[in-house]
Each structure stands twice: as structure tokens, then as C-alpha cells.
Amino acid sequence: MKIKFICFSILLFILNSCKLKQEKSDSPNFILFLTDDQSWSGTSVQMSPDHPSSQSFYYETPNLKKLSERGMVFSRGYSASPVCSPSRYSIQFGKTAARLKIIRVGMNTSHIDHNQPNTIPKVLKDINPEYKTAHFGKWGIDADPSILGYDFHDGKNGNKEGGFNNDNSQWKISFSEDPKNIFSLTGKAINFIEKQKENNKPFFLQLSHYALHTNLISKKSTYEKYLTKKKYSETDHPGFAAMNEDLDQGLGLILNKIEELDLSENTYIIYTADNGSVPTIPARKFYKKSINYPLSRGKWDAMEGGIRVPFIIAGPGIEPESINNVPVSGYDLLPTIIDIIDPNYKFNNQIDGGSIKEILFSNQIKSIKRETNGLIFHVPYENKIALERAHSSIIRDNFKLIKFRDNGEINLFNLNSDISELNNLIDSFPNIGKELETTLENYLKNVKSIKWRDGINWKNIDINEVNSFY
Template structure:
């Protein structure tokens, strides 16, 4: 099982940068929601060309993969969102944190040390922001975030589990899943940090591509011009992915314009695997024979490859472009890796 592996991600890249020294580095952690391993137009594993979408086009996320190292065996700590978010933030397994489910009584121990606190113990000049979906039952400010959106969950982006048709049929909005507004605020924080000459940690936690399916009219029209795939063929869902991809392009453009490339690490991953199927596809026969995360089995909610194997990539100083490692890594590796890259492992959670 994957939990037998406990590697720092940095073990795959640290040799490449061991001959260089940097000022306090910046970190941009981009977390997507319910995002399947094979939901890109480029494969997460370059040795498996079939492990990509036959319909979705994701040029900006593909470009991000090519800027650095992709982790073909990157795993979420859980097959559902909240436990993984706890695990990322506190650098521990969901079991240790007593948060293994999304619903039901939350027995989690919130007396934890989070990424911003670890960084500020290394260098007090660090600024920290969390923008987007939080889904941890404690105030982000408690953990050292200077800027945050509060205790946000799915409803802030329109999730309505009581209206099944609206949830899955899809509808248009000007700011679908808040992709534009949260990206704009993230860029503003980056720019402000550069102006103040302070290192920063930014976690941009997208609400996309969790239901409800929401998209822009322009993306819906653009996707409609393509031939649908055999595996992926839902136009509304494809449009939502295109909106997410466009926002990643906006973020990368700002990263370049602000001159961050020489001293900034970008980490890209998801909280869990994608939906195994969309409800409107259940009448197509055996839904798990060729689910939406194919060639992986099943998806969100299940402790299977489709449920926990997720997009995972890292860009930054000393990391070779268009590289790949097959070393297994998990969400809870992020905190110690960030601490190591920032210069110290003395303040890691016990």
C-alpha cells in the first residue's frame, strides 16, 4: 500500500539544486478539487500515452507539467476532500489527525502546526495566504495565514446537493467556480509580496472541478466545436475543465511577469481522484469498466487507484523541465518538503 512509502518529495530533486543557494524561496501550492489523473490532454505518466483525456484540452496545465517534474505515482492522502486537506496542511496522515471522512462528527485534533507556522519559524518575514476552498474546521488565521477566505467549503462556489439536475446538468456563470476571482486575488497577493520584498507561501485551492458543473459560455461554445471522446464526452464538464485551465494560464503568466521563476516553487496537485462516472452516464452499462479515470479503477470515494492517484507536479529552481519521477509521494509529504526547501526541518510536526 502507498502508506508504506514515506518520502520527502525533495529526495527526487534535491541533488539537482545542492550546488546552489537561494534567498528564502516562495511557494505556490495549487490544489484542485475532484480532479482525475487522466483529465489532462497530456499524460501524467509519459510512459502511458493512453492515460490522458480523449476530449479535454488543457494546454496551460500541460505547460505546467512540462515546466518541471511530474510525479507519475502521486497520491492524495484520502479519496475524499477534507481529510486530504487536513493532511496537506499539517503533514500527517488522516488517521493520525482523526479526520478520515467528509461527513459525520469531526473528531479531528486541531491542535496542530501548519505550513505557514513552519515557514515563519524558519523566517519570520514570510507572508502566507489561503485563497479558495479550505474545508478544515478551524480558522485559517489560527495557523498563520495573513490573508484567507475563512472556513470555506463547497457551497461558496454554488454546490447544491439537493438539486440533482442543477448539480450535474451544468449551467453558465461569468465567474464559474470562482476561478477568475480567486486567481485574481492570488495574483494580487503575489504582487504585493514582491512589492514588499517578502517571501511568501500561497495556497490557491480551487473549487473546480467539484460539482455543481458550472462553466463560462465562451468555454462551453469552444468545447462544443470539438469531437467528443469515447471516454470523456460531457460538454459541460469539459467546459468547466477548460475554465480551470485558463485560470492556470493566467496564474503562470503572472508568475513570469513578476519575475518569480528563479526563486519560487509551484506545486500542483488535487485533493482526491475525479468522479468515477457522471450520473448521466450510469445508463451506459457497466460504469466502472471504463470510468472517467480510466485506465485507473473507479474514483472519488473509493480507496482505489482512481480515488487516490492524482495529478502531482512541481516546478522550481533546480528541477529539470519536462522530467518525471516514479517515486511514490503523498499529500502529507508536502509540509516537510516545503520546510526542507526553505532551509530547516527543525520545526516539523511530531
């Protein structure tokens, strides 16, 4: 009897091991396609059924259109910040820029623990050590990608590696057969995907393109096409459009490779941007109409044009050609990816993002469980090319509140009826305004975020020496 029990126990162990192995091998793949400075309204995809102008008829992105038809478009998808580095940090750590205390490009980040356990690759490997992870392209984080858990990467790259001059030449048109490294980066990504397919390993790949950040570089043939194309807006720009289409060709190569390798049924593709487009080309402080129209303003400001971005996810279990209007953010990606793999996983420290898995798989208007009820944006400095006013904002459901730090001015907008943020409703809905302001201020205090101080731009200085916190 004892021998039978031992044999049964061994058999049960073997069966469970086989089951576990099967579950591990079936772990889905994830590809995060992150673009730079891309307009919500600057693609072939109509991002919102309520706003025909959320689709461009000048810029052509047929492969993004194909991806949207395979999955879900979030008409209210947001970057975590109106500038790149804070958004990139937020994606990796699942935290707001305010909590991380990184609120602009060019900051001293010695206060950030880059070794913390909650990053996308580290958590994936904690759940399943078989995962292989890679990052190629613009990094924008002050630590080697390997420190955050990436097995393969091409370095701590910034804008210069993608072809950027911080002078007036950035607005001049130039040509290359590999504009903004679009196709060489795509080649690296494809090689990585093929290798993981060959080795039967699940993978996470973040492909962070330098496009559409200036300089304006495209293939000459693409540019010439737009020289003769009809313009639909005074903001339509042939150089910008050509770079946009070249970028889309890179996406198409990835989509084709996933199909060729028969990975579609086990791969999620996430497409989003680090922030909205520059409002004009060349950049100007004052203008009548933004490239991001119907959204207001653009990159650098926490107005809709600076933070509302393309946000599309396709993969198994997601209804094709679906659209959802729930506000989601880049810092929701970490908990969402992990929830898809292991809904019982407990993070080692606090994150701000919430999982959108239930929305993806049901396409219902559901609230997202986050530590704070709302999306938080924090810009506590004056940017001379932008509004030049320190401000913070919070979005909850249909309402968005913006608080300016110089004089305490409050703006309240109903984004359902006023996507361009033209009508301040604070006098009509004072209670909603007070509630949102209280939530915003309490959050900034709870995370001890950076506090605006007149004359401080937070560039290349130790924030602890300035010692201006909530």
C-alpha cells in the same frame, strides 16, 4: 589589542547579520495550486510514459501542459484520501488521514488539535518570520485559516461558496463569466503575489479551487467549443471539459503573473488535487468505464481512480520535462517545502510525510524516508454511492494491498503491470501480502485510528462516544 578585538567582533556580527538578512530575503516562494475532484487522466499532460491513456485528447489544459514542461511530473502522485476534507487536513499537517482520525466529509473534528505547531505557514514563519502566507478558495477544515497560521484568507469556505447544490441540479449545465469563482479567486491570488513582490517578502500561497467539483458551471463560450469537438471516450463530457479548461485558464493567469513580476527563478509551483474525479456524470454506483480510466473507480474509493491525481512541481533546480515514478502523497508536501528552505529543521511533533527534495533536484528513483514504509489510505465506512465496503490500503513500491473490513478479504496488485487493479496476486505473492498487511495493521494500531464498525458512518458524531479505535 582589546579594542581591535571588539571592533573585529562587531564587524563579524554585522557581516553575519547581513548574510542572514540576505539568506532571508532569498527565501523561495511557494504556490500550491489545489484542484477539486480532478482526474489523473483528464488533462493534456501524459502523466505516465507507460500509459498513453493517462493523457486526454478531449479535455484541454494547455497551461498545465506548460507547467509540466517546466518541471517534474510525478506519475504516481497520490492524494492522502479519496475525499476532500481528509486530504486537505493531511496537506496542512503532514499527517495521514488515519493518524488525524478524519476519514470522511462531514465529521465532527473536535478531537483534532487545530492549534498544533506543524502546519505549513507556522513552520515557514518559525524558520523565517518574514514569510507571508495566504489561502484563498475551498478550505474544508473546521478551523479558521488564521488558527493554522495564514496571514490572509477568505474564510472557512466549503463547496457551497463555489456553487454547489446537493441535489440532482448539480449535474445540469449552467454558465457564468466567473465559473466556480475561478477568476475571482485568481484575482485575489494575483493581488497577494503583487503585494509581496512590492514589499520584497517571501510567500506561501495556497489557491484551492472549487473546480472541478459540481455543480457543472463554465463559461458559455468554452462549453460551446466542446459541443462540436470529437469525443474519444464515452466518458468525455462537454460541461466537465469546459469547467476543466476554465480552471486551466486560471492557472495560466498565475503563470503569466509570475513571469511578469520576474519571480520564476525563486518560486516553486505545486499542482495537485484533493482526490480523483467522480467516476461518472451523473454519479452512479455501477458503471462499465470510469472517467478516471485506465484507473479503476474514482472519488470515494481508495482504488487508483480515487487517489491517484495530477502531481506536478516546477521551480528552481528542477529539471524541465522530467518524470518520476516514485509514489508521493499530499502529506509529503509539508516536509518537502521545509526541507527546501531549511534541511536541518526539526518538527515539534510526529509527521508521516517525507521530503521529496532529493528526487526533485536529482530526478533519480530514490526511496523517501517516512516513519512508515508505504503510503496509507483508510476508508473505515460504507459509502452507498461507491464500493459500499469499508477498506484500507497501503502502497509500497510497485505493490498495493487493499483490505476489506467486512470479511477480511485481501487484494494485492502490481501497479507497474496492472494499473487498472484487475488481477489479484495475493495467491502468487503471499509473503508480500502478509508483510504489507502487517505494516498496515500495525500502523493503524500505533496511531489508534478509527476502526470500522458495522452501521457507523462517522458523520457528525463524536468519535470518542462511539469509542471504536485500533
